[in-house]
Amino acid sequence: MALIKDEIEGLISAAAEAAQAAGDLPQVAIPDVLVERPQRPEHGDYASSVPLRLARTASMPPLEIAKLIAGHVETGSTIESVTAVPPGFINIRLSPAWLAAQVDVIREVGAKFGNLDIGAGKKVQVEFVSANPVGPIHVGNGRGLALGDTIARVLDAAGFEVQREYLVNDAGTQTETFAKTLYARYQQLFGRDVEIPEGGYPGEYMIDIATEIKSEVGDSLLNPEGEDGPPEIHDLGVEKMMTIIKDDLAAIGVKYDNWFSERSLHADGTYEATMKLLRERGFVVEREGAVWFTSSALGDEKDNVLVRSTGQPTYFASDIAYHYDKFIVRGFDRVIDIWGADHQGHVPRMKAAVNALGVDPERLTITIYQLVSLKRGGEVVKLSKRAGQIVTLRELVDEVGPDAARYNFVARAADSHMDFDIDLAKKQSAENPVYYVQYAHARIAGILSQAGERFADYSGGDVALLTHEAELALIKKMLRLPELLEQVVDSLEPHQLPYYATELATSFHDFYERCRVLSDDEALSKARLKLVSAAKIVLTRVLDLMGMTAPERM
RNA sequence: GCGCUCGUAGCUCAGUGGAUAGAGCGCAGCCCUGCGGAGGCUGAGGCCGUGGGUUCGAGUCCCACCGAGCGCGCCA
Structure with a gap:
């Protein structure tokens, strides 16, 4: 639908040109007419400061310019009045009847x-949260969720074809550590005296998952004592973790259109195709036994490793393949990635990588949101999965409800550092x-x-x-x-x-x-x-x- | 040390370079013999972190400094 704002801008623009044509106003370039909404009602419904900006080039007093332009505005049925006021504003009032x-x-x-129809059916992907399947969704992720889902809803309303996507990191070292932790818990259920690994995940939920696995498959995944767990532990654990995560997301009402497996990139050849393309385009070098992406040639501070000297691809390499898939395989016109501030350093190299793939980096928007500090009783609670001291999103939603949780998350600008006071959120829930x-x-x-x-x-x-x-x-x-x-x-x-x-x-x-x-x-x-x-x-x-x-x- | 982000009312935060800087909560009052008082109205409370600069005009843009968060890995 046509916006009244645009109509008014057009009318003022036309009036300025008419004033020039009539010889009232010198033939100087007219800046883009942007109307604003004045704070004070006596300044009308819309206002333009074009006369103030025109004063210098036209070498005329701004108020005089305002009067001239105002006199040329064609007031139809929508506009009640057009007035020029000091120091040089044009104030516009809408007609009450209209x-x-x-x-x-x-x-x-x-x-x-x-x-709106500004999207014109363009394909946009919004990828958000994509938390590793190593623990439940925590409160900090709630911010990314509210941001991503709301952006997706607005883009949808604006006529874009929107897809919400969650990347499941099922191939990294974090899920391996997760699997080791899970296997330790699993063994403990059979009376074995083993400890969860250094840097593992001490949370209670790991015991729950292990118990669930035990009740389903018994001791069939138990290897001889002292040996590592079977790969099934990893896959089963990730699967169960994802079920928990999907429940958490459903509790706050977020529905994804697609769950994308990182592992699939390696299974279906996308990863190889991406590396081949990067090589062909000359952005890959071997050095110190590893394979590097020369991102410094594209504006990043330094080069980055794609393949470790162990032969293992890095997360970064997978992520490039992932974006190759988004842009080149699936053909999104635009991709919006929503990341927490702890990934902020990753932005320049991701942009560089997309550029290296021959994709206009403008098509990739990376929105960074500042991390959430949780306050409980005036004390800051550290959000750390590994410390096991997580406050889950589920807990919050259970306490304040999904609507209040969403509202509070989306109400803060992504750039602002957010203190989420849980006690206050609960206490104020009626106010x-x-x-x-x-x-x-x-x-x-x-x-x-x-x-x-x-x-x-x-x-x-x-x-x-x-x-x-x-x-x-x-x-x-x-x-x-x-x-x-x-x-x-x-x-x-x-x-x-x-x-x-x-x-x-x-x-x-x-x-x-x-x-x-x-x-x-x-x-x-x-x-x-x-x-x-x-x-x-x-x-x-x-x-x-x-x-x-x-x-x-x- | 370098980079990104932030600093606005007691607290949590808005504020597309424009006119007298706003909201919610909290605080002090006022308004129900008519549709839901989880409401409405009034008030107190601000050198917009500090100092320079650009501009007709700066909370907003630029620089420096101070303070906070995050990052600077062959982790993700």
Whole structure:
């Protein structure tokens, strides 16, 4: 759908050109017209500072330029007024009649309100979390989950063909250590006096998995004492771990479209094909007994090892093959990788690698989110799988619920260092913005169900009766959603959504306090019911974009 | 030491180079004989880490410094 913002930008742009054509304004280059939303209502609904930026090149006072351009703006039915104000802003006010009419538009568009077509069906992959299958999903991963899933939802709304993917690292040294730990636990269940390996995984869940395996296959995986465990331990363990992880993800409502096995890259020849391509393109050298990728030639600080002197490929080599698969085999137009800040040093070499494969690095976006520190009772809890002191995402979701967990994770910009105070999250659960927003929805549902008794059909309501300040403010807020989505698609910063949701709820609550919906005035009641139902559509949509529910009653 | 990120109200955080810097929580008050008070309204609380610079205009861009997190492996 066309954005009113774009329309206004076009009108101002055209007005500036018209002013030039009329000889009012000198023939200088006009900067891109971008309208902003002023903070103060007396500055109108949209504003442009183009005159201020034009003042120097046009060598005219900005206010005079503003007046000239304002005089040339073609005000149709959408715009109420165009005014030039000091020091040189053009303020634009939308027509109340046009605003009121948008209520019918929103109701007509329905659940799709906010959708954009900027994606034009392009294939985008969002890969996020991809935690190694060596332990349950922890709270820190929750941030990546909320980010990734929300980005995917927004891209989907913007017309991209989106795939959510989880890379299962089933081939690395970490899962080997995991398998050794598991085998030690397994042996312990048979009374053997063995200890879990150095750097292994001491968590309780390992005993649970071992017990499960024992109950399923008995002692059939037990090798003679002193020997390593059979490979089946590894595969069975990874499989069971992935089942736990999938449950954890389901608990917070994230559904992946694809689970990609790292091992498959080696099994199906993708890895070999990738190395061959890198070699052909001259980015591979052998040195000190290892095989290196010359990333320093492509802007990285240093070269990186692809194949260890032991013959084992590094994680980095697998990751290059993985991206070869994403871009060249599967043909995604765009790939978005979401990584924690502990992988930040990996970004330049991954970009370099994609470049080396002959893929435009612009097609790969790597979003880094800062790590989460957990606070409990004012004390910082270290998040470490190996220390066994993990706080699982499941624990958090069980305590605060999936909606609150999601809201809180997505509400922080990825760049910001996040302190997640578990005690506070629990304590505030009744005073949370989460419930503030959901309450607005429940209130609407209450009104609508009550309306059913008196106004079974309000579809004939005349929205032109919606002229109250609070009504118009609510409509304006609703109309912001598509603009916001455009912004999120552009920045990939979905933390704007929760803030918008809160503002929308505030606009509704304010309207509710000031305007009685169900009254003796039948015509006005019907018009307001339309407004309320439109607000319900938009609230539901923004909650859904964050993966949250819109409860009918609380 | 070098690199990335951050530093905004008591706390947790927003703030596409624009006009008088915002929200939630917390704090002090006020508003229910009409649709859900998990609500509304008012108030207190800020040298936007420090110092320079760019600009008509800087919380926002650049540089330096201070402080915090992360990284700098033939780990992932």
